[in-house]
Amino acid sequence: MPVEDPELVDRLRAGDQVAFATVVRQWSPAMLRVARGYVHSHSSAEEVVQEAWLGVLRSLDGFEGRAQFRTWVFRVLANIARRHGRADERRNAELAGPTVDPARFRDDDDPYPGHWRDDAAPADWGPEPEMLAAEFRAVLGRALDELPERQRVVVELRDVHGFDGEEVCALLDLTPANQRVLLHRGRARLRATLEEALT
Amino acid sequence: MTPRDVACIELVELLTDYLEGALPPDEVAAVEAHLDLCEACRTYLAQMRATIAALGRLPVETLPESVYDELLAAFRDRRA
Numbered sequence: 001m002p003v004e005d006p007e008l009v010d011r012l013r014a015g016d017q018v019a020f021a022t023v024v025r026q027w028s029p030a031m032l033r034v035a036r037g038y039v040h041s042h043s044s045a046e047e048v049v050q051e052a053w054l055g056v057l058r059s060l061d062g063f064e065g066r067a068q069f070r071t072w073v074f075r076v077l078a079n080i081a082r083r084h085g086r087a088d089e090r091r092n093a094e095l096a097g098p099t100v101d102p103a104r105f106r107d108d109d110d111p112y113p114g115h116w117r118d119d120a121a122p123a124d125w126g127p128e129p130e131m132l133a134a135e136f137r138a139v140l141g142r143a144l145d146e147l148p149e150r151q152r153v154v155v156e157l158r159d160v161h162g163f164d165g166e167e168v169c170a171l172l173d174l175t176p177a178n179q180r181v182l183l184h185r186g187r188a189r190l191r192a193t194l195e196e197a198l199t
Numbered sequence: 200m201t202p203r204d205v206a207c208i209e210l211v212e213l214l215t216d217y218l219e220g221a222l223p224p225d226e227v228a229a230v231e232a233h234l235d236l237c238e239a240c241r242t243y244l245a246q247m248r249a250t251i252a253a254l255g256r257l258p259v260e261t262l263p264e265s266v267y268d269e270l271l272a273a274f275r276d277r278r279a
Contacts, residue, residue, distance in 0.1 A: 017275065105208040159254035
């Protein structure tokens with residue numbers, strides 16, 4: 001994700017069409033994924049993103065620069081998506097519990113309690129090219145779609161779209177600790193999915 | 200000071216905080232001491248990193264061209 005141009009807002013206010021076209025192309029993919037957290041279909045998400053950009057255009061002159069412009073755009077998006085969307089169902093979906101099956105670790109009566117059992121330790125995934133195969137990309141993409149909603153959005157913004165943690169906290173209104181928990185649980189679930197597919 | 204002992208079952212839950220730079224220095228030392236000795240956890244960490252890298256290479260969806268065109272038209276109208 002390129003660093004935000006500090007003069008971007010001025011250029012948009014001045015009617016710079018290239019700046020607007022560029023920013024819409026750069027940010028819309030991540031906006032679509034955030035919108036998908038609120039609405040049921042891809043086409044509804046497209047409508048939400050379009051409406052968000054129109055909302056941004058309407059209130060551009062009122063933007064005061066207290067937040068990063070991109071964060072502000074995503075907040076406009078979230079407000080519109082909430083109005084469109086299913087309510088905050090699944091909000092508290094699993095934030096507790098282990099991310100690796102406890103049965104893979106040794107019992108308390110073992111000399112090394114809590115260490116990997118020999119027959120359940122993670123096995124090598126083999127050469128990296130394997131991971132790049134379209135087949136595994138498809139497995140990963142499907143598993144990502146199936147994560148609990150907040151885990152999915154955090155993992156997508158961080159790992160697919162390259163946002164940093166601080167910005168994700170700002171635009172999803174998360175504490176840093178919660179953001180890390182969601183990221184951890186989502187990544188761990190996806191690792192487990194790849195493990196099943198690769199070993 | 201010798202870093203505290205961390206079992207694998209605990210270590211796997213510390214890895215995102217470790218990768219995020221969110222652990223205090225004594226916990227970083229404990230994680231790294233464990234990783235030095237434990238090949239299975241090094242493999243697990245490598246798999247977390249491989250997962251993250253694979254996520255970074257997923258194709259992303261974008262808006263249809265017609266929507267871009269409408270947005271650009273709205274932007275031009277805003278100036279009119």
